[in-house]
Amino acid sequence: MSIQTVETKPYDDQKPGTSGLRKKVPHFQQPNYAENFIQATFDAADSPAGATLVIGGDGRFFNREVVGKAIRMAAANGFGRVVVGQDGLLSTPAASNLIRKRQAAGGIILSASHNPGGPDGDFGIKFNVSNGGPAPEGVTERIYARTRSITQYRISDAPAPDLSKVGLSRIEDMEVEVVDPVSDYAQLMEELFDFDAIRAAIAGGLTLRFDAMHAITGPYAREILEGRLGAPVGTVVNGIPLEDFGGGHPDPNVVWAAPLVDHLMSANAPDFGAASDGDGDRNMILGRGIVVTPSDSLAILAANAHLAKGYTRGIAGIARSMPTSQAADRVAAAMKIGIYETPTGWKFFGNLLDSGKVTICGEESSGTGSDHVREKDGVWAVLLWLNILAVRKQGVAEIVQDHWSRFGRNYYQRHDYEEVDKPAAEGLMESLRDRLASMAGQRFGTLVVSEADDFSYKDPVDGSLSTGQGVRIIFSGGSRIVYRLSGTGTKGATLRVYLERFEASPDRHDLPVEEALKELIETADAIGEIRKRTGRTEPDVRT
Ligand code: G16
Numbered sequence: 001m002s003i004q005t006v007e008t009k010p011y012d013d014q015k016p017g018t019s020g021l022r023k024k025v026p027h028f029q030q031p032n033y034a035e036n037f038i039q040a041t042f043d044a045a046d047s048p049a050g051a052t053l054v055i056g057g058d059g060r061f062f063n064r065e066v067v068g069k070a071i072r073m074a075a076a077n078g079f080g081r082v083v084v085g086q087d088g089l090l091s092t093p094a095a096s097n098l099i100r101k102r103q104a105a106g107g108i109i110l111s112a113s114h115n116p117g118g119p120d121g122d123f124g125i126k127f128n129v130s131n132g133g134p135a136p137e138g139v140t141e142r143i144y145a146r147t148r149s150i151t152q153y154r155i156s157d158a159p160a161p162d163l164s165k166v167g168l169s170r171i172e173d174m175e176v177e178v179v180d181p182v183s184d185y186a187q188l189m190e191e192l193f194d195f196d197a198i199r200a201a202i203a204g205g206l207t208l209r210f211d212a213m214h215a216i217t218g219p220y221a222r223e224i225l226e227g228r229l230g231a232p233v234g235t236v237v238n239g240i241p242l243e244d245f246g247g248g249h250p251d252p253n254v255v256w257a258a259p260l261v262d263h264l265m266s267a268n269a270p271d272f273g274a275a276s277d278g279d280g281d282r283n284m285i286l287g288r289g290i291v292v293t294p295s296d297s298l299a300i301l302a303a304n305a306h307l308a309k310g311y312t313r314g315i316a317g318i319a320r321s322m323p324t325s326q327a328a329d330r331v332a333a334a335m336k337i338g339i340y341e342t343p344t345g346w347k348f349f350g351n352l353l354d355s356g357k358v359t360i361c362g363e364e365s366s367g368t369g370s371d372h373v374r375e376k377d378g379v380w381a382v383l384l385w386l387n388i389l390a391v392r393k394q395g396v397a398e399i400v401q402d403h404w405s406r407f408g409r410n411y412y413q414r415h416d417y418e419e420v421d422k423p424a425a426e427g428l429m430e431s432l433r434d435r436l437a438s439m440a441g442q443r444f445g446t447l448v449v450s451e452a453d454d455f456s457y458k459d460p461v462d463g464s465l466s467t468g469q470g471v472r473i474i475f476s477g478g479s480r481i482v483y484r485l486s487g488t489g490t491k492g493a494t495l496r497v498y499l500e501r502f503e504a505s506p507d508r509h510d511l512p513v514e515e516a517l518k519e520l521i522e523t524a525d526a527i528g529e530i531r532k533r534t535g536r537t538e539p540d541v542r543t
Pocket of ligand 1: 018488
């Protein structure tokens with residue numbers, strides 16, 4: 001078998017978004033489309049000869065095929081070893097862990113996260129660097145530049161190795177190590193959390209349900225929750241990963257995880273409920289009768305992390321993406337630790353974690369994680385919650401109420417307008433930017449604009465600057481409206497509008513969220529001209 005050099009032509013649409021390259025499956029199936037992007041990634045990464053590469057994906061349609069191609073291309077591009085999950089499967093946090101543990105030069109993760117799968121669904125390729133985290137912007141820009149000039153790629157003509165069994169094989173001069181996708185990750189979780197305490201709580205009557213949404217976390221949750229922590233078989237539902245996620249969106253929110261939400265709101269609800277997404281990095285947390293917003297969850301986890309054995313020394317600081325609510329800021333202020341506000345995208349947390357400035361990070365988009373890996377981590381968040389419940393011996397709702405009465409409540413909601421006409425969405429953002437300078441002092445009902453800007457971020461570690469990261473309208477009193485366009489959609493544009501209002505008084509912590517945010521919601525339309533410009537009267541999803 002030998003290494004082939006294949007002539008190819010560039011595609012002009014391979015710019016990585018918030019989290020790698022995401023397109024519809026048929027788009028990825030165009031000749032050389034995946035190969036071009038993988039070769040551009042290898043060229044841009046410029047890993048040392050003989051380096052180790054981790055490969056795996058969330059098991060969606062096309063995963064198996066691209067895993068095979070990536071292995072054959074790695075063999076032709078000078079890698080010494082590929083570590084790949086059995087059957088080509090690895091959750092995103094498990095891949096991040098393996099990159100770190102094996103001191104790999106990086107990893108190729110195949111996923112379109114929470115987007116639907118199947119032959120007409122979405123697919124994605126993402127490159128993670130040697131710290132285990134998503135490639136920073138400098139690297140993704142190099143990858144994109146390379147995709148614009150690529151003329152050939154290298155691939156071994158050997159057949160893709162059999163990935164169905166754990167073990168070693170060889171392709172060209174490269175070793176292929178097929179690993180159990182779960183075991184290293186489960187071991188890491190045992191190091192961070194008090195499994196004995198959680199096991200005792202479950203044995204003592206703590207009931208739970210985990211919805212894996214037919215995606216990658218099924219095997220992880222079954223091994224950890226049912227296997228190691230003794231939760232009854234059947235605790236994990238939809239636990240077998242399917243190529244099309246059973247036809248649903250593996251997106252853990254109130255819309256796509258509605259059956260779980262209904263169960264937690266019902267008379268026979270368990271104490272705790274959770275779900276994760278396509279590739280296992282997102283989480284949704286529920287208690288009996290309550291859905292915890294991701295922003296609140298971040299704040300509560302940060303305030304209570306010291307209760308878990310991996311964090312007993314306390315946390316160094318917290319980072320949140322700009323649109324995430326400021327609930328975590330109040331925790332950081334009380335704990336006298338650093339708080340960092342970054343653009344949307346887990347890649348912006350990497351330097352803060354590497355430099356020890358922060359221990360816990362989170363985003364409104366259902367992502368929470370810590371310095372144990374360099375990705376957000378759905379099962380980690382579930383286990384930290386369980387650890388906290390086991391130690392505090394309180395219910396989820398009680399812990400949330402207690403948190404609000406201590407720190408105040410940041411009412412919060414995100415409105416998504418999906419598949420909006422792209423020029424219309426871009427025009428809306430453009431118009432907002434044009435009006436920013438004159439906005440301060442303007443009054444909308446009882447709200448007075450105190451500050452308006454287009455968020456930019458200077459990385460405190462490497463000094464890199466990221467501009468145009470979302471329009472913020474801040475009102476006196478701290479309420480905010482944020483507008484930005486999603487960087488993960490695959491069709492048209494998705495307009496995200498983030499609404500936040502702080503309420504200090506416990507007497508006003510029980511308002512329905514939409515009532516608490518009513519004035520902000522109306523103001524968001526007035527300022528953003530959403531109806532006028534997009535023709536939409538209602539968001540598609542409110543999370
Ligand atoms: C990715 C990123 C997250 C981001 C999310 C939504 O998550 O890693 O940092 O918050 O997309 O991004 P956007 O608002 O641009 O659509 P995932 O879970 O999709 O990989």
